[in-house]
Amino acid sequence: SVIKVLILVTTLKLAQGRGRALTSTQKALASRMIRYSDNTATNALMTQVGAARCQRVADQLGMSRTVVLGGTVYRSSTWWGHSTTTTRDLLRLMNAVVPGTYLSPGRRAYVRDLMSRVTSTQTWGLGDGLPDDVHVELKNGWGPRSDGYRLNGVGHVSGRGRDYQMSFLSRTPNSYAYGQTTVNRLSRIVFDALDVPLR
Numbered sequence: 771s772v773i774k775v776l777i778l779v780t781t782l783k784l785a786q787g788r789g790r791a792l793t794s795t796q797k798a799l800a801s802r803m804i805r806y807s808d809n810t811a812t813n814a815l816m817t818q819v820g821a822a823r824c825q826r827v828a829d830q831l832g833m834s835r836t837v838v839l840g841g842t843v844y845r846s847s848t849w850w851g852h853s854t855t856t857t858r859d860l861l862r863l864m865n866a867v868v869p870g871t872y873l874s875p876g877r878r879a880y881v882r883d884l885m886s887r888v889t890s891t892q893t894w895g896l897g898d899g900l901p902d903d904v905h906v907e908l909k910n911g912w913g914p915r916s917d918g919y920r921l922n923g924v925g926h927v928s929g930r931g932r933d934y935q936m937s938f939l940s941r942t943p944n945s946y947a948y949g950q951t952t953v954n955r956l957s958r959i960v961f962d963a964l965d966v967p968l969r
Contacts, residue, residue, distance in 0.1 A: 771911030780827045782877045804884040813842040833859035860924040860937035895923035898954040904929035921949040
């Protein structure tokens with residue numbers, strides 16, 4: 771589901787190119803897609819913009835290892851949830867959303883606002899176990915595959931002297947809970963390590 775951030779950026783880029791704001795329907799779909807990881811809302815937005823446009827945006831952002839699929843049938847071979855990417859490409863996406871110029875400041879702020887208000891049951895990973903005064907914007911994805919359970923995430927962390935983008939793609943032969951514990955600890959290790967000055 772981390773591909774949902776790219777779908778939202780594509781939706782906004784298309785509207786920006788046409789000099790338009792998102793419609794109220796698009797905003798409702800975007801909120802459900804990012805804040806609640808709603809696949810039906812994602813299907814609707816993907817149908818509107820199309821995989822080819824999402825791929826074009828990925829290419830423009832330098833996401834050279836990302837392959838966008840556009841199917842809307844859950845877990846089919848062409849389902850958008852089976853799109854492939856890398857951690858480096860996801861960081862390029864976040865760099866376009868946080869400090870970048872690919873979208874207007876207002877549109878970037880809109881993406882970040884939705885990512886900062888993800889429902890509490892989906893704020894593991896980057897958002898787990900950090901101090902309350904640290905600001906986190908994130909989108910996670912998860913699901914079983916034949917070769918192991920996947921837990922993926924991308925986002926931005928700021929506060930307590932930190933300001934960084936982070937992404938992770940994980941696979942575990944164990945359960946969702948095991949994978950979640952692992953990525954939570956990984957994220958906390960990164961947060962703590964960034965408090966130590968480089969020598």
